[in-house]
Amino acid sequence: MSAEEKFDVIVVGGGPAGLSAGYFLAKKGFEVVVLERGEDIGTKNMFGGRIYSHVFDKYYPGWRDEAPVERWVRRERFTILCKEGSISLQYIPGQDVGEYDSFTAFLSKFLKWMAVVAESEGALVLPGVKVDKILLEDGYASGVLAGGDRLTADYIVVAEGINTLLVEELGLKGRPRPESLGVGVKEVFKLGRDAISRRFGIGDGEGVAEFLIGYPINKYGAGGFVYTMDEYVSIGAVMKIGNVYKSENNVMDLAEDLRSHPYIKSLVEGGTIVEYSAHMVGEGWGSILERPYGDGLLVVGDAAGTLVNTGFTVRGVDYAVESSRLAADVIEESHGAGDRSSAFLSRYKNYLDSSVIGRSLRRFRKVPEVLSLDRLHTTYIDLICDVLSGVYTVGEETPSLKESIDRGRRGRVSIFRMILDLFTLWRSL
Amino acid sequence: MEYLSVEKRLSLVRFNIHSEPHIKVDTSKCIDCDYKPCVKACPAGLFTLDDEGRLHFNYEGCFECGTCRVVCPEEAIEWRYPPGGFGVSLRFG
C-alpha cells in the first residue's frame, strides 16, 4: 500500500457484514476495499454454527454449489438438561420441503469463501490491516488511519462487529451495557462423519441444530447449542454478561460445566477437542443503533445491532448480510444524488426499520428478557424434569400425569405465577 | 472426555503474540472495585487475584472478545485490538 490511496468506499472489518458489503458495492461498480485486522480472513470470527439460506439465495447466485456448507439442517432439537437425564423435543420437516432453508458452517471457512466471491466481483480484500481511526474532514468521514497508512474514500462502511470501539468513538453509541450483551463460548470436537450421522440419527449431509437449557449451565443463566458439522460437532453456550455480577461462577468454566452433563458427554464421547473460543454476542433489541449513519458513513451488521435472538435461533449472519445489502443500495442512491450528508444517508435507518431485520427486532424484542428469567432456568426446569421422571419412573404403581405435575410443582411456584409466566413467554415469541 | 483446564483449552488455539500488550489494566482503580467482575467474566481466565487480593492480568491467550471492557465498573481497562495480523487466530470459528 502506498502512503495514500483513494477508494470510493472503505469497509472496516471483514466479517459477514463487511465482506458482503464489499461484494454488493463491487457488483454496483464501486471501487471498494475491505480491511480486516485478522492475519487471514476468518481468524477473528466465531459463532454457533447455523446460517439461514435466504440472503444467499437472493444475492449470491450459484452459492449452493460453491459455499463451504457443512450440513443442511434437517433436525431441530430443543433439549432440557435435567439434574439427571434430559428431555428432547425434535422437529423433522416433511420430505417435500424443497430447498433447505438453513445449513451449518464454520464461520472461518465460510468467510474465506465470502472473501473470494467479493474479490471475484472486483473488491479488494486486505487482511492483516487494523483500522486505528476513522478520519473526518469538516465532519465528513474521509478516510482511515491504519498502522501508519492513510487511506481516503468518499464513504466509510463500519462493519467492526459487536465490540463497537469505532462506533463509540464516532459518538454513535454510548458505553455498552453488560445487560444488553452476551458472552459465548464454544468447543469444537472432531468425531468423524459416520459417527456423527449414527449418533444424531441423520443421513450424510444432513445436520442437527439444537438449543439447550438446564443443568448445569442454568447456574450461569446460560442457554446452550449443538450443531453438527460434516466431521465435527460444535457445542457451546451463551450467557448475559450482566449475570456475572450475581453469580459465583466463572465464565472460563462454562464450557467445561456444559461438557460435564451426561447428555453432552454422550454426544462427544470418543471425539477429540480441536478448538476452544469465545466471542461477545448482541442481545437483539438492546443493541440496535439509533443512528447507524453519519456524514459519509454507514454502520452495518453487529456493529449496528442487527442481530436478532428469537429464543430458539440466532439470526446474526443473514441479517448482517441483509443490512449490508441495504447500505450498498443507499450508497448507490447517495452517489447518484451527489449527496453524502447524514441527512441523505439517514434513509438507511428507515430501510432497516421496514426490512425483515426491523420487523424481527420488534417482534422478538422481549425474548432476551424472558430468557433471562431465573424461574425459567431453575424452577420450570426442575418442574418439567420431575414431572417426566415421575411419569416414566415406574414402580409398582404408575402415577397419573396430574399426580406427577402436582408433586413436581409442590412448594415451587403458584399456579397463578405459572400462568403469568406462560403468558409472558407466549407474548414474547 | 476428561476434564480440560482452561490452559489446556487455550493451548489448542494459536495466539500470535505482539510484544506490546493490547489491554492495559490500571490496577490502582481495582482497589475500590469490591466484586472484581473481570475475574469471573473472562472466558480465558486471564484476570487472577493473588493471596493479598491484588489483581493480575496476562494478555497472552486473549480472545479479544471485549467482555472485560464491558464488565469493568471502574473503567480501569484500556482496551485496544492488537496490531493487524497479531493476536488470536481461529481455525474453525
Ligand SMILES: Cc1cc2nc3c(=O)[nH]c(=O)nc-3n(C[C@H](O)[C@H](O)[C@H](O)COP(=O)(O)OP(=O)(O)OC[C@H]3O[C@@H](n4cnc5c(N)ncnc54)[C@H](O)[C@@H]3O)c2cc1C
Ligand atoms: C456464541 C455465538 C453464537 C452465534 N451463533 C450464531 C448462529 O448460529 N447463526 C448466526 O447467524 N449468527 C450467530 N451468531 C452471531 C454472528 O456471529 C454475528 O451476528 C455475525 O458474525 C456478525 O457479522 P459482522 O460482520 O457484523 O461481525 P463480525 O463477524 O464480528 O466481524 C467483524 C470483523 O471486523 C473486524 N474488525 C473489527 N475492528 C476492526 C478494525 N478496527 N480494523 C479492521 N478490522 C476490524 C474483526 O476482526 C471481524 O473480522 C453467534 C455469535 C456468537 C458470539
Ligand code: SF4
Ligand atoms: S473489574 Fe475493572 S476495576 Fe474491577 S478488578 Fe477488574 S479491572 Fe479492576
Ligand code: SF4
Ligand atoms: S477481551 Fe475477552 S479474552 Fe481478552 S482479556 Fe478481556 S475478557 Fe478475557
